[in-house]
Amino acid sequence: MHGGINRPEPGTGLKVHFKDSKGNHIKTVEVNEGDSILEIAHEYDIDLEGACEASLACSTCHVILPPEYYDLLPEPGDDENDMLDMAFGLTDTSRLGCQVIMKKELDDIIVTLPAATRNMYVDGAKPTTH
Amino acid sequence: MSIPLKLAVVGGGPSAFYVVSRVLQQLPQNSALGARLRVHIYDRLWAPHGLVRYGVAPDHPEVKNCTSKFDETAHDPRVRFFGNVNIGAAPINPSPDVTNLPLSSLLPHYSHLLLANGCPTPRVHPALSLPSSVCRPALDVVHWYTSHPASAGPPDLSRTEHVTVIGHGNVALDVARILLSHPSRLEPYDVPNAVLDILRTSRVKHVSIFGRRGPLQASFAPRELREMMSLDDVSFTPLSQDIIERSESEINAVEKISEPQVAGGQTLGIGTGYSRAQKRMFNMLKSGSKAHYGTTPKTFSIEFFKSPVGLEYSSGPHSVSLKLSHTTLDSPGPNARAVPSGEFSTIDTDLVLPSLGYIPDSSFFADNLSSSWIATPGLSHVRNNSGRIVDTEGNLIRNAYVSGWAASGAKGVLARTVEDARVVSSAIVEDYTKSSTGDSVDDQTQSSVLSTSPEITLDSIPSEVQIGLERGAVTTYEDWKQIDAEEIRRGQEEVVIGDLKKERQRMDWSSAKVFLSDVRDKTATSSS
Numbered sequence: 001m002h003g004g005i006n007r008p009e010p011g012t013g014l015k016v017h018f019k020d021s022k023g024n025h026i027k028t029v030e031v032n033e034g035d036s037i038l039e040i041a042h043e044y045d046i047d048l049e050g051a052c053e054a055s056l057a058c059s060t061c062h063v064i065l066p067p068e069y070y071d072l073l074p075e076p077g078d079d080e081n082d083m084l085d086m087a088f089g090l091t092d093t094s095r096l097g098c099q100v101i102m103k104k105e106l107d108d109i110i111v112t113l114p115a116a117t118r119n120m121y122v123d124g125a126k127p128t129t130h
Numbered sequence: 131m132s133i134p135l136k137l138a139v140v141g142g143g144p145s146a147f148y149v150v151s152r153v154l155q156q157l158p159q160n161s162a163l164g165a166r167l168r169v170h171i172y173d174r175l176w177a178p179h180g181l182v183r184y185g186v187a188p189d190h191p192e193v194k195n196c197t198s199k200f201d202e203t204a205h206d207p208r209v210r211f212f213g214n215v216n217i218g219a220a221p222i223n224p225s226p227d228v229t230n231l232p233l234s235s236l237l238p239h240y241s242h243l244l245l246a247n248g249c250p251t252p253r254v255h256p257a258l259s260l261p262s263s264v265c266r267p268a269l270d271v272v273h274w275y276t277s278h279p280a281s282a283g284p285p286d287l288s289r290t291e292h293v294t295v296i297g298h299g300n301v302a303l304d305v306a307r308i309l310l311s312h313p314s315r316l317e318p319y320d321v322p323n324a325v326l327d328i329l330r331t332s333r334v335k336h337v338s339i340f341g342r343r344g345p346l347q348a349s350f351a352p353r354e355l356r357e358m359m360s361l362d363d364v365s366f367t368p369l370s371q372d373i374i375e376r377s378e379s380e381i382n383a384v385e386k387i388s389e390p391q392v393a394g395g396q397t398l399g400i401g402t403g404y405s406r407a408q409k410r411m412f413n414m415l416k417s418g419s420k421a422h423y424g425t426t427p428k429t430f431s432i433e434f435f436k437s438p439v440g441l442e443y444s445s446g447p448h449s450v451s452l453k454l455s456h457t458t459l460d461s462p463g464p465n466a467r468a469v470p471s472g473e474f475s476t477i478d479t480d481l482v483l484p485s486l487g488y489i490p491d492s493s494f495f496a497d498n499l500s501s502s503w504i505a506t507p508g509l510s511h512v513r514n515n516s517g518r519i520v521d522t523e524g525n526l527i528r529n530a531y532v533s534g535w536a537a538s539g540a541k542g543v544l545a546r547t548v549e550d551a552r553v554v555s556s557a558i559v560e561d562y563t564k565s566s567t568g569d570s571v572d573d574q575t576q577s578s579v580l581s582t583s584p585e586i587t588l589d590s591i592p593s594e595v596q597i598g599l600e601r602g603a604v605t606t607y608e609d610w611k612q613i614d615a616e617e618i619r620r621g622q623e624e625v626v627i628g629d630l631k632k633e634r635q636r637m638d639w640s641s642a643k644v645f646l647s648d649v650r651d652k653t654a655t656s657s658s
């Protein structure tokens with residue numbers, strides 16, 4: 001699924017660097033002002049879900065931003081905080097990717113995906129009965 | 131030649147679709163492994179999407195946006211959906227159009243199995259056993275307002291003023307919100323007209339929601355609580371000073387203990403302290419509803435530290451009286467347990483709706499093949515190791531997987547189902563890739579219930595399903611998309627107010643069946 005956004009001419013766009021939860025660089029992409037992080041992720045095949053299609057009703061687009069970029073954004077509202085509360089690995093600089101809209105000041109932003117896999121139920125061998 | 135990946139999926143809810151979508155993506159059709167991938171999704175209901183269609187509250191339409199992803203998944207030519215097929219030992223659905231297919235008839239056609247059959251059975255409370263006119267699972271109310279095929283019918287709201295919900299989870303709030311909402315608020319949404327008609331005759335004035343622990347242990351989601359606090363014409367009975375003080379001193383006690391762990395750390399919501407969600411919800415409870423208490427025709431209260439111990443008919447103005455045992459916590463903290471304090475009280479009410487969580491369908495696990503897969507005691511989930519099914523002996527069942535609520539127990543919102551799907555799809559793809567290169571999959575003892583023949587026919591289906599398809603009893607995803615479009619079309623014909631149209635007008639199976647057979651007749655005539 002692609003994000004339905006246009007890619008800028010190479011060398012003319014704002015840069016977004018995606019990292020995985022361990023801090024490994026995934027890819028750097030070029031985008032236009034006004035694109036959301038969720039749209040960008042979909043356009044460039046970054047594994048960010050976006051189940052409710054940007055309507056603030058899930059937390060599957062959760063991303064973590066560097067503090068200096070986080071501070072450049074307007075504070076999240078109650079609605080966004082309510083959904084962030086349901087996200088795994090919530091941090092002080094977490095945001096919902098569908099609510100972060102690119103602007104000039106955010107050029108070169110590093111977007112880190114949250115730790116994806118929580119441990120699922122692990123049922124080991126039969127409990128030993130004595 | 132190695133075996134193909136021919137996967138039978140039991141259950142067509144969100145977890146099935148999320149896992150399948152990732153498997154398809156990791157094994158593209160033009161790859162050698164992806165070319166030998168087929169997925170057949172079976173659901174006992176005639177419509178797909180599980181709790182997204184028959185659970186998620188109608189006034190949360192945005193949550194249902196995930197179905198466009200499910201459509202995309204079903205669109206892959208390697209995927210088929212068969213609705214109205216109940217897999218398992220015991221026939222559960224009395225409809226003559228439901229095909230009951232035991233596992234032993236299903237498995238010979240497949241090399242791989244994914245259980246995504248959820249946790250459909252509400253937990254019962256031993257102290258709450260009166261007829262359904264006065265006491266029934268909150269899930270019954272959900273089944274009623276979503277027109278679930280197994281709905282036990284509407285609650286009698288025309289003689290119900292006071293409702294008591296037991297349990298502090300989101301389903302409790304969903305049910306309370308629907309019962310307290312003015313029907314006109316619900317009209318534009320996916321609420322059947324028959325449901326709205328009953329809500330219009332409702333006399334419900336108050337809903338009490340009881341839990342055995344405190345405000346800091348409730349498992350509501352902040353969004354759901356905020357919605358309750360923002361309803362028009364409905365106000366919240368303020369928390370007592372005692373509850374506020376108890377909770378505040380709990381926060382202080384816990385913060386002292388867990389300070390060293392959280393002080394330097396970035397991560398909120400993990401560890402022994404209260405999560406940000408719990409603290410924000412406590413603040414919402416303290417601030418109360420937008421509408422002032424005492425100024426509205428309808429009210430609700432959230433009651434803490436009380437657990438039901440008995441229910442009997444009452445001769446008073448309300449139908450029944452509910453006896454409650456008071457509790458305290460054994461220690462402060464999010465995982466505190468409720469212990470009886472020795473005090474009791476009774477309240478009079480008209481309808482009791484326990485909402486105490488869900489367990490897997492025990493009739494499915496009554497089968498010889500699957501009886502050793504379910505966790506005992508408690509039957510809370512299917513035994514597994516990162517999605518790989520293990521039996522009670524600790525043996526891995528070769529090529530058999532479980533996901534979603536069936537794997538984790540009935541916990542968590544869709545976001546969690548999405549996360550779990552990553553783990554399960556990786557397990558499937560990893561094992562399959564290894565087996566196709568001849569690597570041994572694992573040294574752990576494995577037993578096998580599925581076909582291991584490389585010759586297995588990629589596109590075969592059980593004959594019972596074939597017959598059902600020919601009879602028009604078994605539904606396909608194409609059938610569903612026709613119905614989906616028709617439901618939306620019928621909704622659009624209804625003007626709610628101004629130019630606001632209804633989201634959709636839901637069909638039940640009998641009208642869907644008529645509609646589908648008309649469509650088939652038309653296609654037959656136009657092509658002859």
Ligand SMILES: Cc1cc2nc3c(=O)[nH]c(=O)nc-3n(C[C@H](O)[C@H](O)[C@H](O)COP(=O)(O)OP(=O)(O)OC[C@H]3O[C@@H](n4cnc5c(N)ncnc54)[C@H](O)[C@@H]3O)c2cc1C
Pocket residue numbers: 140141142143144145146172173174175178179180181182184185186187190193215216217218246247248249250272301304491494533534535536541542543544545547
């Ligand atoms: C009332 C309610 C409201 C909810 N609201 C929200 C919400 O607003 N937002 C949110 O994020 N989460 C919500 N959830 C949670 C969400 O629904 C679950 O996280 C999710 O549905 C779990 O997916 P699943 O596929 O494991 O199970 P399910 O959705 O239950 O799907 C299981 C499917 O298996 C089928 N099945 C079962 N047994 C058989 C069998 N023997 N043979 C064939 N088919 C079978 C069932 O018919 C069903 O379609 C809600 C849950 C409930 C109960």
Ligand code: FES
Pocket residue numbers: 038049050051052053054055056057058059060061083096097098099
């Ligand atoms: S996509 Fe659901 S909240 Fe962002």
